[in-house]
Amino acid sequence: MASADVIAPEKSRAAEVSGATPPRGDARLAHAGKQSVQMRVWRGGAAGGAFEDFHVPAQEGEVVLDVIHRIQATEAPDLAVRWNCKAGKCGSCSAEINGKPRLMCMTRMNSLPTDEPITVQPMKTFPVIKDLVTDVSYNYAKAREVPAFKPKPKGPDGVHRMYQEDVDRVQEFHKCIECFLCQDVCHVIRDHDENKAAFSGPRLFVRLAALEMHPLDDNDRLELIKQRAGLGYCNITKCCSEVCPEHIKITDNAIIPLKERVVTEYHDPIVWVYRKLTGQKRGKLEAAPATTETDPHR
Amino acid sequence: MTSFDATPGLVVRDGVGPAFAEGGREVHEYDVIVVGAGGAGLRAAIEASARGVRTALICKSLLGKAHTVMAEGGIAAALGNVYPEDNWRVHFRDTMRGGKLLNNWRMAQLHAQEAPARVLELEEWGALFDRTQDGRILQRDFGGHRYARLAHVGDRTGLEMIRTLQQHAVHKGIDVFMECAIQRLIKDGDRVAGAIGYWRESGKLVVFRAKAVVLATGGIGKCWKITSNSWEYTGDGIGMALEAGAELIDMEMVQFHPTGMVWPPSVRGILVTEGVRGDGGTLKNSLGRRFMFDYIPDFFRAETAETEEEADRWYEDKTNNRRTPDLLPRDEVARAINAEVKAGRGSPHGGAFLDIASRRSADYIRRRLPSMYHQFKELADVDITAEPMEVGPTCHYVMGGVRVDADTAATRVPGLFAAGEVAAGLHGANRLGGNSLSDLLVFGRRAGLYAADYAKEHDLPSLDQSAVEGAGRAMVEPFDRTGGENPYAIHADLQDCMQDLVGIIRNEGELTRALDELERLKQRLATVTVHGNRQFNPGWHLALDLRTMLTVSEAATKSALLRKESRGGHTRDDYPSADAEWGRINVVTRRRAEGELELTTEPLPEMPAELKSLFEEKH
Numbered sequence: 001m002a003s004a005d006v007i008a009p010e011k012s013r014a015a016e017v018s019g020a021t022p023p024r025g026d027a028r029l030a031h032a033g034k035q036s037v038q039m040r041v042w043r044g045g046a047a048g049g050a051f052e053d054f055h056v057p058a059q060e061g062e063v064v065l066d067v068i069h070r071i072q073a074t075e076a077p078d079l080a081v082r083w084n085c086k087a088g089k090c091g092s093c094s095a096e097i098n099g100k101p102r103l104m105c106m107t108r109m110n111s112l113p114t115d116e117p118i119t120v121q122p123m124k125t126f127p128v129i130k131d132l133v134t135d136v137s138y139n140y141a142k143a144r145e146v147p148a149f150k151p152k153p154k155g156p157d158g159v160h161r162m163y164q165e166d167v168d169r170v171q172e173f174h175k176c177i178e179c180f181l182c183q184d185v186c187h188v189i190r191d192h193d194e195n196k197a198a199f200s201g202p203r204l205f206v207r208l209a210a211l212e213m214h215p216l217d218d219n220d221r222l223e224l225i226k227q228r229a230g231l232g233y234c235n236i237t238k239c240c241s242e243v244c245p246e247h248i249k250i251t252d253n254a255i256i257p258l259k260e261r262v263v264t265e266y267h268d269p270i271v272w273v274y275r276k277l278t279g280q281k282r283g284k285l286e287a288a289p290a291t292t293e294t295d296p297h298r
Numbered sequence: 299m300t301s302f303d304a305t306p307g308l309v310v311r312d313g314v315g316p317a318f319a320e321g322g323r324e325v326h327e328y329d330v331i332v333v334g335a336g337g338a339g340l341r342a343a344i345e346a347s348a349r350g351v352r353t354a355l356i357c358k359s360l361l362g363k364a365h366t367v368m369a370e371g372g373i374a375a376a377l378g379n380v381y382p383e384d385n386w387r388v389h390f391r392d393t394m395r396g397g398k399l400l401n402n403w404r405m406a407q408l409h410a411q412e413a414p415a416r417v418l419e420l421e422e423w424g425a426l427f428d429r430t431q432d433g434r435i436l437q438r439d440f441g442g443h444r445y446a447r448l449a450h451v452g453d454r455t456g457l458e459m460i461r462t463l464q465q466h467a468v469h470k471g472i473d474v475f476m477e478c479a480i481q482r483l484i485k486d487g488d489r490v491a492g493a494i495g496y497w498r499e500s501g502k503l504v505v506f507r508a509k510a511v512v513l514a515t516g517g518i519g520k521c522w523k524i525t526s527n528s529w530e531y532t533g534d535g536i537g538m539a540l541e542a543g544a545e546l547i548d549m550e551m552v553q554f555h556p557t558g559m560v561w562p563p564s565v566r567g568i569l570v571t572e573g574v575r576g577d578g579g580t581l582k583n584s585l586g587r588r589f590m591f592d593y594i595p596d597f598f599r600a601e602t603a604e605t606e607e608e609a610d611r612w613y614e615d616k617t618n619n620r621r622t623p624d625l626l627p628r629d630e631v632a633r634a635i636n637a638e639v640k641a642g643r644g645s646p647h648g649g650a651f652l653d654i655a656s657r658r659s660a661d662y663i664r665r666r667l668p669s670m671y672h673q674f675k676e677l678a679d680v681d682i683t684a685e686p687m688e689v690g691p692t693c694h695y696v697m698g699g700v701r702v703d704a705d706t707a708a709t710r711v712p713g714l715f716a717a718g719e720v721a722a723g724l725h726g727a728n729r730l731g732g733n734s735l736s737d738l739l740v741f742g743r744r745a746g747l748y749a750a751d752y753a754k755e756h757d758l759p760s761l762d763q764s765a766v767e768g769a770g771r772a773m774v775e776p777f778d779r780t781g782g783e784n785p786y787a788i789h790a791d792l793q794d795c796m797q798d799l800v801g802i803i804r805n806e807g808e809l810t811r812a813l814d815e816l817e818r819l820k821q822r823l824a825t826v827t828v829h830g831n832r833q834f835n836p837g838w839h840l841a842l843d844l845r846t847m848l849t850v851s852e853a854a855t856k857s858a859l860l861r862k863e864s865r866g867g868h869t870r871d872d873y874p875s876a877d878a879e880w881g882r883i884n885v886v887t888r889r890r891a892e893g894e895l896e897l898t899t900e901p902l903p904e905m906p907a908e909l910k911s912l913f914e915e916k917h
Contacts, residue, residue: 045833056581061562061678073786077837078830082360084528087458087673090363106676129499130834137833140361140468140476148469160421161433167426171451174426174458178362271299 023281035059037114039067042121042295043079045130053117055057058109061172064120065104068132070167075099080131088245091179095132096121101243123184139180142200145228152188154166162215173210173254175246178203182240182250200248209254212261226262231255301737317755323766324504328354328473329753330746331493331508333480333535336364337456337738338516338718338745340463341416345746346512347470351744351753355467356475358494358530362464365516365528365719366738369456372438372448373420373739374732375413379430381616386410388444391912392735395597396442396627397697397726398866399913400548400880405724405906409733410738415451416739425462427451439576441626441866442730444601444614453571453667459735478504480534481842483511483542486759489712490542494769498839501832503770507761509753510713511602513539513890514738517719518552519852520843522693522801523793526558526569535720537846539700540853540895542805544709546887547722549850549858551697551867553729554802556581559690560649565677567692570652570670570730574687574880575624577666578613581635583643588649589624593634598626614687629728629866632691636802638691639690641817649690655683670744690760691802695734695868697725698857701886704903705884707745713752713759717745728865776841777832782825785841792819800855804871809859816852823848853895857885860897 037058040051054071065083074081080134084090086105093104098112098119112118127133133221155161182202200208208225211217225231236259248254332339335357343355357364366639376389383422389410394401417435421427427449428436451458468474478497484505492507519527540546557570575581591609594602602623603609609622613802624631633840635650645651654663660683664671674680674687699722700709714851718738726735751807776785799812822846828838863877864870885901891897 059563062564063677066564072627072836077784077786077828077836080834080836084359084363084530086528087368088676089669090367092363094358096682126565133834137362144468149465159434161430163433164429166427170426174461175454177457
């Protein structure tokens with residue numbers, strides 16, 4: 001963490017005004033022998049904004065969030081940024097780094113080219129509140145639309161028996177840290193605000209798949225999945241899976257099985273006739289067979 | 299969700315003009331407000347709401363981002379799924395012994411008795427724990443627990459717990475105020491009447507009028523430099539409760555988790571779950587020695603393995619072998635690592651080696667500890683399936699906090715309740731791993747229940763307008779100053795002070811110096827200046843948080859100075875052993891009307907004979 005001996009803002013401003021030119025941050029570098037980086041951080045609010053350049057030291061092993069914190073401590077104390085755990089577990093510090101949706105706390109500085117400025121800007125899909133902080137209430141509103149988990153009765157011995165192989169698939173979805181990077185990258189809403197009303201987005205599809213494949217769940221969400229969640233908008237380009245910091249196979253393991261379910265339930269004439277004849281209600285989603293891709297993190 | 303700016307707020311300041319305008323205030327009225335939305339706050343809100351009272355949940359971050367999300371290893375509950383011989387009495391005994399018997403016995407009893415039901419309830423709400431072969435909830439070994447007892451989901455149990463509670467809560471008609479930071483409690487005579495805070499987004503002040511308030515605000519770890527805690531852990535609830543007339547106990551009891559990351563510098567302090575040792579990992583020094591065998595205290599000697607062979611057999615056969623010293627309670631392990639590093643036998647970056655790579659298969663490690671694998675790979679370029687980790691102590695948890703009634707979670711202030719890390723008593727001088735998540739559930743539920751009962755029996759209190767206005771003015775005051783200090787600089791110096799002078803090993807000289815330094819920091823804080831406007835301004839937020847951080851730091855330091863012995867999370871090198879007299883005493887902190895802290899000692903509640911007898915049994 002930056003401490004009190006880092007250049008005071010007054011000092012750096014004075015240097016600029018007097019034309020004594022060294023980029024801000026250099027005095028510390030000179031005696032500490034640390035690498036200087038040029039950060040180009042978007043600053044502004046709902047009414048607009050612009051990139052602002054900061055020259056700051058970066059130490060070995062640091063991540064983008066460390067450097068953002070140094071900017072806060074030394075040059076821009078009101079720079080707005082969300083963060084909590086700083087270990088990739090809470091999903092608060094989502095942003096676009098050099099144009100890519102990433103967690104700032106899990107993006108190592110040494111993984112980025114330093115011969116040009118590193119850009120950090122807020123997620124594009126959500127309205128900007130200030131600087132790197134966006135209004136993600138869309139995601140919470142969509143989450144409220146999902147019918148709650150409803151458990152089946154316990155077994156005769158008073159225990160919910162579930163086997164590891166039955167919960168593995170759902171546990172993959174439960175890894176979601178709600179960073180909303182999948183929502184950010186999704187082209188259905190990224191450039192089309194008008195689609196938000198009718199589209200819940202990949203995060204919510206993961207949530208729906210988790211509920212639908214939950215061995216104990218007994219609720220019916222088919223209407224939501226088919227209609228209001230807008231599953232049909234997704235044309236499985238897998239952008240969401242690529243940005244997921246938890247490496248959840250969103251498209252293959254959540255979205256495609258949900259789409260198959262909708263097809264089976266709504267468009268399969270045999271299923272329709274069978275249900276008419278037997279009076280059986282709509283069934284639950286079977287866990288799809290594992291995809292051929294293997295997740296290196298499991 | 300309540301719409302953020304639907305209610306007209308206070309006059310928005312942009313650095314100039316009057317701070318407070320009559321009449322334009324945003325006020326919300328509830329039966330119960332719960333401050334903090336980690337495990338305890340969510341569980342309290344769910345319970346209060348289920349009792350039919352209007353409930354609001356107010357949190358500083360977005361919902362689902364609270365500290366609970368970072369909990370890794372598991373939830374301790376004597377379900378007996380892996381070892382049928384486990385039961386609440388064994389869990390109770392382990393908790394009390396882990397806490398060096400400074401615990402409130404009644405809280406430890408309720409906790410051990412109710413934890414299994416609270417875990418099963420989570421399953422009923424959709425949580426998916428790892429499973430045993432016969433399809434029940436799997437339980438894992440952890441430090442200080444006699445049997446494998448922690449229900450878990452890999453090493454991301456906290457995420458499963460908070461998400462389950464969050465998703466359950468949003469369907470219960472609870473109003474959630476996200477990114478709303480509560481700063482002061484407001485009283486009506488003796489009883490609590492509500493609270494005032496600000497919206498982070500807009501910087502507007504907001505007032506809550508409520509019959510009962512539950513504090514579930516977590517701990518104080520952000521006062522230390524090397525910490526596993528996030529920016530949120532600034533002691534808000536402890537400071538507010540103290541100011542409102544509640545008592546604190548045992549604030550000197552701070553847990554340094556033995557295994558935080560030590561390299562690279564930017565990740566120093568980030569937690570490495572005790573589950574690594576629970577699943578077979580061992581600590582080694584630079585000579586390759588499993589040094590924990592050299593640090594077995596007499597208190598735990600009878601139940602701890604003396605040889606590596608016995609320790610290794612224990613993982614498979616707990617009946618005929620004793621527990622590995624790698625899983626001694628956290629205070630013991632943290633001191634041992636500290637001592638090895640001081641003796642020159644540390645790892646290259648000043649920690650110890652934590653080795654699971656040579657003891658378990660890569661597959662097993664990746665399956666049991668996926669987020670540790672990920673964390674070390676991405677942040678430290680270390681493959682934990684192939685090489686040892688470097689770890690060292692990190693400030694993790696405060697056992698001390700707001701004094702509460704064991705059964706009802708009520709503080710001494712009528713209408714004010716506290717649960718989770720903000721409350722004290724359950725963990726005594728040292729918390730066992732896994733007992734925090736169960737604490738949140740057991741006492742979160744109790745706080746919600748008794749707050750709802752209280753609300754049903756009382757009318758809405760009236761708000762003291764002058765107190766509201768005074769608090770509001772104080773909150774925006776830093777904008778009026780110019781040329782003062784940067785809050786980040788004061789925070790960095792506070793963290794250095796607490797790290798260097800009120801750390802794992804303490805003594806009178808250093809603690810006295812810390813008090814002097816805290817006094818200087820208070821004076822510096824009085825001049826703190828913030829830049830920019832009130833909209834989402836982290837510099838301003840930190841300037842406000844520093845006030846409570848300094849208060850809780852002072853309470854911790856003064857308590858540490860008073861307790862002249864070493865016990866659990868409190869080690870004095872000038873009083874190196876535990877003292878039987880001090881072992882029967884709580885250090886109590888109150889705030890005098892003029893503002894300064896007053897410390898006294900009081901005897902612990904007396905344990906009934908039938909529980910005492912549990913400690914006389916041979917292990």
